Structure formats: structure tokens, C-alpha cells
Amino acid sequence: MILLPQLVQTTPLLRVSGLHKRYGAVVAVEDVALDLYPGETVGIVGESGSGKSTVLRLLNLEEPPDTGTYQLDIAGYVADNIFALDRLRRRELQLRHIGIVYQNPHHGLRMRVSSSGNVAERLIMAGERRFATLRSAARASLAVSEFPLERLDDLPARLSGGMQQRVQLAKAIALKPALLLLDEPTTGLDVSVQALVIDTLLRLRRERQIATLIVSHDLGVIRTLSDRVLVMRRGQVSSAGLTEPGARRPRNTRIHSN
Numbered sequence: 001m002i003l004l005p006q007l008v009q010t011t012p013l014l015r016v017s018g019l020h021k022r023y024g025a026v027v028a029v030e031d032v033a034l035d036l037y038p039g040e041t042v043g044i045v046g047e048s049g050s051g052k053s054t055v056l057r058l059l060n061l062e063e064p065p066d067t068g069t070y071q072l073d074i075a076g077y078v079a080d081n082i083f084a085l086d087r088l089r090r091r092e093l094q095l096r097h098i099g100i101v102y103q104n105p106h107h108g109l110r111m112r113v114s115s116s117g118n119v120a121e122r123l124i125m126a127g128e129r130r131f132a133t134l135r136s137a138a139r140a141s142l143a144v145s146e147f148p149l150e151r152l153d154d155l156p157a158r159l160s161g162g163m164q165q166r167v168q169l170a171k172a173i174a175l176k177p178a179l180l181l182l183d184e185p186t187t188g189l190d191v192s193v194q195a196l197v198i199d200t201l202l203r204l205r206r207e208r209q210i211a212t213l214i215v216s217h218d219l220g221v222i223r224t225l226s227d228r229v230l231v232m233r234r235g236q237v238s239s240a241g242l243t244e245p246g247a248r249r250p251r252n253t254r255i256h257s258n
Helices: 052-059 087-097 115-125 131-144 161-173 191-208 219-225
Strands: 005-009 014-023 026-036 041-045 067-072 098-101 179-183 211-215 228-233 236-242 253-257
Touching: 014 052, 026 052, 026 211, 026 236, 041 052, 041 219, 052 067, 052 179, 052 211, 087 098, 098 161, 115 131, 115 161, 131 161, 161 191, 191 219, 211 219
Parallel strands: 041 211, 041 228, 098 179, 179 211
Antiparallel strands: 005 253, 014 026, 014 067, 228 236
């Protein structure tokens, strides 16, 4: 018997509309709208200063927008607008359901804390206090990111750029978030290390169905990882479309085999 793909309709995990952000007289983001589905990866490209990294910071709740709505549908929990929640509820949502990997590992890691300690910190912030559990969970998360476990007690300051990104990724996924934000995750890495990072991200997407938003200036990375791509210019989404791999299936569906 031939097994045919089954198209499964989904609803957006993330829905953003009317997103605006100014810094003084500079318009960083203007009227950005975005839907992101479970297991889908959307890439954002654009020249420096186009607003793409600002969008990630806003979605990671690092700073408030001037206006805009932001919804996440997580296990049936939907807030009308996450931006309108109080600080503690936003922090809890960010911690438990959103993971981020920064272009500069210094923004995501404490360089004088061990690699396993960096991952464990996220678990501690979520309420875990048992050392054995912290150690085991940090080790497991680092293994998933394909970090060499013989170096789990090394300081990130002593690691290569590729290994630092793997520690960041392990920290980002430690609590199994529904949404993963990636800001230029392969910038500055040599080609072979880039390939390893991309392979890890593809495997995570396949195994965990994480909805992922990736910002990159590298169109090759975007084509490899993304279903859809948004092009930003002067703070606005100037165009949007399917990437070549994603063109083989409808935008609002996932493909499963029976």
C-alpha cells in the first residue's frame, strides 16, 4: 500500500498585527503583521537597519512596541494581546514558551558561567532547585543541540563561536518552547560549522515541531531553513512569499504521513 501525505489544517501559533516601533524620530518597525504556524519556519531578510532584528526583540518581549497586538496560542492559552499583560505575566510567558538565539553569544550567555550552568539558569528561573535534576536536564538539552558533552563544564568564553551558539540553542530549548527566535545564528561561523548548526535546527524542527522565526542576511540559510520569507525595507514588510522547499505545500498546512 502506498502511503500518501495527509494535509492537516492548523491555526496560527503566533499572530502579530499593527506592530509599530520608533526610536525618537527613527521609525524602526511600521505596521508589521505576521502569522506563524506550529512546525513552520519563517525567514526575515533585509538590509541593515530594515527593522528585522527589532521585530525579534519585540516578539521576545525585551521592549514594548508603540502599538501592536501579539497573540500566542499555546495549549489553548491565548491572550488578546501579550503586550498588554503585566510585567510578571510577560516574563513567565517569555521564560516558558519563547526561546531565542542571538547573533552575539554575549547577549545570550554569561561567559564566566559554565556551559551547563548557563542552561541550568533557565531551569532555575522556571522554579527547579534540585541539583541532580538541573544537571541532568542541562546535559540532555546540550546533547540535543549536539554540544560535545565532555566540555559541558567549560566556560563559554573558552569555546569557539559555533560551540557558543550550541550552548545558546541548548539554553533556548531547555524548557521546550513553542516559539524559537533566531537572530543571525550562523553569522561569523565557517562553512562547515554553519552546516552543523543548520542540520541541528532542521532536526529540532522535525522532531519537536517548534515554530521558528529566523532573521538572516544569508539567503542560502533562509532557503534551507524556511517555508516562507518576508522581505523588510525601512521597517515595513515589502514582500512575502514561499521559499522553494515550502512551495511544495500550502501555506496553512502541515504534512504528515500515515
